[in-house]
Amino acid sequence: MQESSTIDWRRVAFLVAGNALSLAGDFVLLVALGWTAVQIGGAGAVTTLVLAQTVPRALMLIFGGAIADGRGPRFVVLRATGARVVVLAAGAAVVLTVHAFWPLVVIAVLEGVMLGLASPATGAMMATLANGDQLVRANSLYSTVLRLAPIIGAPIGAWLIAVGELWQALVAGSVVCAVVFAGLLYVTSGMTRPERTGDEENLIRRSGAGFRLLAGDHRLLWLFVSAFCLDLAFGWPLEVALPLLANGRSWGVGAVGIVVATFSAGALTAGALGALLAHRIPLKLRLVASGVVMAAGIATMVLMPSVVSLAAVALLVGAMAGLNGPAVVTAYQQAAPRTSMGAAMATLALSAVGTGPVSIAAFSALSLLIGTPATWVLCGVIALAGPVAAARALRRREEPAAPRREVVEALAVS
Structure with missing residues (x-):
């Protein structure tokens, strides 16, 4: 029911x-x-x-x-x-x-x-x-x-x-x-x-419950992968590559502020509207379609010829992020067992906290080999794995919940 x-x-x-x-x-x-x-x-x-x-x-x-x-x-x-x-x-x-x-x-x-x-x-x-x-x-x-x-x-x-x-x-x-x-x-x-x-x-034993949930519940696993891929793809482009791009094209530091501000404006607007209307938007749009648009936006940002066009794309990406982020968190909360909600949320939070330094270090090193534009586009390709994983999670949602009950029982006796 x-x-x-x-x-x-x-x-x-x-x-x-x-x-x-x-x-x-x-x-x-x-x-x-x-x-x-x-x-x-x-x-x-x-x-x-x-x-x-x-x-x-x-x-x-x-x-x-x-x-x-x-x-x-x-x-x-x-x-x-x-x-x-x-x-x-x-x-x-x-x-x-x-x-x-x-x-x-x-x-x-x-x-x-x-x-x-x-x-x-x-x-x-x-x-x-x-x-x-x-x-x-x-x-x-x-x-x-x-x-x-x-x-x-x-x-x-x-x-x-x-x-x-x-x-x-x-x-x-x-x-x-x-x-x-x-x-x-x-x-x-x-x-x-x-x-x-x-x-x-x-x-110590209970602190690993969140990771054991991922191992035993495929829906949670795919939701985690979705969040991880999107978080991984976001860090380097906005924090490292954007200043490099603005400097290389002689746009000045003001361009960085404009792009970041428009991204934030899009995310804020979508988040505020979501508080009013998100429950009326189909989950596939909030979780999958928004992720596809985000990935496409990230990949194309580096190709924009002007600050205005780059800011417009950033506004769209921010709006999609404002829809996608709460949708991932909500789906994760609804899929996790109530008795292990804290462990589940801790594991999801690690996706956001832990990927930032990894993204910056890994993509900065890669950009030295293939260049900033190619690395930026690659980030968009990696981001596309987010909505793909989310789609897998939604398919799992329609399957019987027996596997998750087995996980809960295993956690209870562990």
Whole structure:
């Protein structure tokens, strides 16, 4: 029997607003910490700071999913957010009296740990607050917030560090996290801890549940491949190849800003419309057709003869990304077992977090051999594997669910 579509809009709104505030605060801290690191140690210090946050965050995603499944999302998000309040307040006190690089590294590591722990729990909560066709509307709204956060947070961070000092930015971050904590108390009220399965203490074993799900459920596997291919194809063209292209054609740095802005505008518009109408758009269009257009757009961007035509294609690609991203997340949430939702969301999040550095390193090296245009087109070809994998996942959707029940049973006794 098909599950009825329901959504708790009040709690979804509080959850999304809280994450919007938290993410904006993250970008405030990112700019403030990064600029301070430049002043202290130059480019090498910035690289160290980025690694100090991203590596622990990627590692803790896995454990965060396992803890969310064992203790419940409420347990994880409240403790992680509360810990961030303390860490940022203590960090402000330290940097007020100590002008050195090491406090920045410690803050970045602890921030990465807390963010990695909380991320899978947030995805699991969203699947609790909404289901059926309404879940994609909630995810579209959340996706829009993710794209707005840097637009709001980065300028505030630059202003704070320009007119004040780092400790003031850290105090502001701590206050923001305290407000978010208060909102999460409401969102998670009534959420109970999952029943014990006898395996709560084996955290290392449970941390691999997301990967075992991929091995045992082909629909989840193809959805993961779809997200991975699209994420892999996006990183290098926009972050590395676009500045090279603009410089090589004497368009100037303004062209980079225009293209990135139009891409973001397309994604924001599609995400906002998706929050209203995504449940009325067929899944094949949101998941497969949008991916095909994205792949074609990526492949043809490098062939555009002017900034205007390149920006137009970027606008279309951004709009398709605004449809496709929430659709992939929603399909993944609906396919994953409820008892392993945290582990499943942690694995999916690794696709986004882990592919960026890999994309930049691999395609940068390849471009030295075959050139920037050819590598850019190749990225479009790789992106096409995303909608192909999504189509495979949709075919799996129509098959009996027995294999997934076997996976759930295997996870329960593992």
